[in-house]
Amino acid sequence: MGLLFDLEVFFYNPSNFYVTLASVMASLLFFLIMKFNKKASNSHKLMLAYMHVFALVFPVLYFVYSTGCRMLFSSCHRFQAIMYITALALLSALIAAMLVSPLVIYQSFKKKSKQLQGSYLSDFVEQNAVSYGLKEVKLYLLKTAKPLAMSFSHFRKSIFISVGMIDLLGRKEIEAVLLHELSHLKDNTPSLKISSFFLRILSPLSKFASFGREIDEEERNADKFAVGVQGTRRHIFSARKKTDEFFRNYNDLK
Amino acid sequence: MKKLKANSQYESILSPLERDVLCVIWPNKTMKVREIYSILGPKRKVALSSIAVILDRLHEKGVVDRKVETGRGGIRYLYFPKQNEAQFEVSVIEKAVDSLIDKFGPTAVSYFNDRFSKRRGG
Numbered sequence: 001m002g003l004l005f006d007l008e009v010f011f012y013n014p015s016n017f018y019v020t021l022a023s024v025m026a027s028l029l030f031f032l033i034m035k036f037n038k039k040a041s042n043s044h045k046l047m048l049a050y051m052h053v054f055a056l057v058f059p060v061l062y063f064v065y066s067t068g069c070r071m072l073f074s075s076c077h078r079f080q081a082i083m084y085i086t087a088l089a090l091l092s093a094l095i096a097a098m099l100v101s102p103l104v105i106y107q108s109f110k111k112k113s114k115q116l117q118g119s120y121l122s123d124f125v126e127q128n129a130v131s132y133g134l135k136e137v138k139l140y141l142l143k144t145a146k147p148l149a150m151s152f153s154h155f156r157k158s159i160f161i162s163v164g165m166i167d168l169l170g171r172k173e174i175e176a177v178l179l180h181e182l183s184h185l186k187d188n189t190p191s192l193k194i195s196s197f198f199l200r201i202l203s204p205l206s207k208f209a210s211f212g213r214e215i216d217e218e219e220r221n222a223d224k225f226a227v228g229v230q231g232t233r234r235h236i237f238s239a240r241k242k243t244d245e246f247f248r249n250y251n252d253l254k
Numbered sequence: 255m256k257k258l259k260a261n262s263q264y265e266s267i268l269s270p271l272e273r274d275v276l277c278v279i280w281p282n283k284t285m286k287v288r289e290i291y292s293i294l295g296p297k298r299k300v301a302l303s304s305i306a307v308i309l310d311r312l313h314e315k316g317v318v319d320r321k322v323e324t325g326r327g328g329i330r331y332l333y334f335p336k337q338n339e340a341q342f343e344v345s346v347i348e349k350a351v352d353s354l355i356d357k358f359g360p361t362a363v364s365y366f367n368d369r370f371s372k373r374r375g376g
Contacts, residue, residue: 119324143322145310145331163322166329167287168306246303250310 010066019082020059027055045214058089102154109150109160113140121166125159125178128229132186139178141166146250147243151181153188168242176226176235183225184218267346272317274298275308276335276342279318284334286323309333317342 011017034040034048062085116122116139129137138158142148145164152158159181166174226236268276278293279285291305312318313333320331337345354362 116329119329121329141322141324141329145306145313145320147306163329163331164306164310167331168303171328242303245301246307249301249304249307 007063010063016062016066019062023055023058023062027052030055054089057092058086061085061089102152106152106154106158109142109152110140112144113142113160115139116141121161121174121178124175125182128179128182129157129185132182134182134185137182137185147246149177149181151184153185157185159185164246165243168246169239170235172230172235173239173242176230176239179226179229180222180236183222186225187218187221267349269308271298271300271304271308272312275305275312276317279333279335280339284332286330286332288330290333 011020030048030052034045034052037044040048062082065081065085122139125137125139129135134157136157138156140158140160142160142162144162145167146162147165147168148160148162149165150160152160159178161174161177161181165177169177223233223236223240227233230236274294275290278290282289287302287306287309290309291300291302294300294305295302309318309320309331313320317336318333319336320333323330323332335342351366358365
């Protein structure tokens with residue numbers, strides 16, 4: 001009841017209404033450019049995605065300011081307050097996208113993992129990382145029976161591979177998976193997957209543009225890299241087949 | 255396969271493949287996924303991934319436990335049963351009886367009383 005009343009009061013003021021409308025329109029515009037501009041690079045699309053989220057978040061912050069948090073900006077004029085809120089929304093979007101979200105995901109994986117050192121697999125990663133110009137790549141063993149592998153380029157470059165993946169695959173197939181992940185680190189592509197994940201949470205429009213095509217393309221490129229290094233597509237293809245089979249069975253075998 | 259077929263009493267709580275995996279793991283105590291697959295794979299014509307899924311499910315159900323083995327031969331999960339076959343049977347009976355008592359309360363208790371006194375009587 002209180003919220004509805006606050007909303008009514010908020011929109012009764014024409015300037016509040018126009019600021020909100022402009023922000024939502026801008027958000028929609030960023031989204032449409034992101035979806036339909038086929039020439040935009042992945043980094044441009046990412047930037048547009050964050051601007052879309054920022055423009056969506058802005059009216060919420062503006063509403064919060066207008067209803068209950070006036071004290072924060074009590075000495076400012078309305079225009080100054082809008083400037084402050086813009087900066088605040090930009091800063092929070094930036095911190096969420098670049099720092100908090102990757103850190104949360106990274107830490108949740110790290111909690112379930114232990115670092116692999118002095119093993120055949122860590123030596124393999126180390127040697128290949130050096131030859132592809134990557135300074136230091138840490139390899140973590142993820143304690144789950146599900147066949148999973150992923151890489152993080154935020155903070156420290158790291159690869160996570162699960163015990164389930166190692167249980168399921170042969171040596172050459174595991175090497176193919178690690179080369180695939182090294183390719184992501186070399187091309188700095190894991191950020192696209194993380195951003196796609198957070199876009200799904202933050203934007204109601206994410207169903208219509210989730211970077212699916214771009215991610216598929218990056219996966220294909222990473223596969224190509226592994227094929228190029230190993231000189232055969234056999235290992236990466238059979239690794240993919242086995243992991244797909246696992247998850248299919250996981251849903252079917254009940 | 256004689257042993258595998260004899261374990262149909264778990265039908266209501268375990269899938270056929272779960273039963274087969276348990277029958278392999280009980281006498282052997284600690285096994286790798288590939289070792290179980292080498293026994294069951296040819297007989298049941300199942301993929302390695304199916305055995306891995308079943309072991310993960312049994313682990314989720316608390317029937318088996320696992321530990322990571324990091325050795326010269328590589329890294330793998332070692333699976334072992336949490337209970338032997340007899341203990342497992344007792345826990346299945348306990349769960350079934352508990353669930354009947356939860357559902358039917360005093361009626362179930364008095365039924366069990368009658369049933370067991372009849373048995374004792376003759």
